[in-house]
Amino acid sequence: MHIQKRMLSIFLAFLCLLAGCGKQDSFESDDSTDSSVSDSASDSTSKDDAASDSNAESSDEDASDSDDDETSSDSSNHINGFYEEESSVEDTNPDNEMVTYTGTDYLCEIDIPADWVPSTGASDGVITDNEVMFESADSSGDTISLIVQEAADTDEEFAAITADTEQAALEEYLTSVTITEWEDLTINGCAAFRVRVVGEMDDTPISIEQLVVNCTDETYGDRQYSFSYLNVSGAEVPYDGNIDSYFRLIAPTSDDE
Numbered sequence: 001m002h003i004q005k006r007m008l009s010i011f012l013a014f015l016c017l018l019a020g021c022g023k024q025d026s027f028e029s030d031d032s033t034d035s036s037v038s039d040s041a042s043d044s045t046s047k048d049d050a051a052s053d054s055n056a057e058s059s060d061e062d063a064s065d066s067d068d069d070e071t072s073s074d075s076s077n078h079i080n081g082f083y084e085e086e087s088s089v090e091d092t093n094p095d096n097e098m099v100t101y102t103g104t105d106y107l108c109e110i111d112i113p114a115d116w117v118p119s120t121g122a123s124d125g126v127i128t129d130n131e132v133m134f135e136s137a138d139s140s141g142d143t144i145s146l147i148v149q150e151a152a153d154t155d156e157e158f159a160a161i162t163a164d165t166e167q168a169a170l171e172e173y174l175t176s177v178t179i180t181e182w183e184d185l186t187i188n189g190c191a192a193f194r195v196r197v198v199g200e201m202d203d204t205p206i207s208i209e210q211l212v213v214n215c216t217d218e219t220y221g222d223r224q225y226s227f228s229y230l231n232v233s234g235a236e237v238p239y240d241g242n243i244d245s246y247f248r249l250i251a252p253t254s255d256d257e
Contacts, residue, residue: 103127140233
C-alpha cells in the first residue's frame, strides 16, 4: 500500500503541473467566448440593413457563390497547411540539440531539447524549484517534467516497486494502461528504474516515459527524482535514446556538504 501511494504521489504531482496549463487554456477559451458573443450581437444589429438590400444581394448571387468557392478553397489550403505543419512536428529539433539545466540545490542536471521552453521551475539554464516543467515550442501539448521529492523510499521499499505496482497506480487515473518497457537501473550508485507507459486520459491517447531515481546515500542525500516525458501529440520523441541519458546527478560542492 505504501508503494502504491508513493507512486500515486509522483503521478499526482505530475498531473498538478499539467493542470496549470489547462487553467490558461480555459482563460483563453473564455476570451474567445466573449468575442463570439460580441460578434453575434454585431451580426444581429446588421440583419435589418441586410434585409433591405436583399434584392440587390439576390442579383449578385452567382458572383457571391464564386467568391465563396474561392474563400472556401483558401480556407481549406490554410487548414491543410496547418495540419501539414503539425505532422512535421518531429522535425522541429532535427539535430536533437539539447540545453542543460542545472539544479545545484537539488544535486542534479537535465538536458532539454533546445526548442522547448520552461513554463515553471526553471529559467536561464537553472532549475529553481523542485517541480519543473518544459513545453514544446510548437504548443503541441507535449511536456517534460522533473519532480524532486525530499525523503526517498527505503531501499527495500523501492526494490519492491515493479511494473505491476506501477500499472496498478496509474490505472487510478488512466484507462487502457499498458507498461511497454521496464528496466531497473543504477545511477551514480542510486537505485532507479525507467518505464514506458501507454494509455488514455479523458479518451486522449498518451504515452509516458519516466525515470525514477531513489537516493538514500550520504553523497546525494535523501531524495527521489522523477524525470518524465509526456506525449499527447503523437509526435516522435524529441531526443535520441532513452530519457535516462538526459538526467545526471552532480556531486555536492564543499559549501553544500
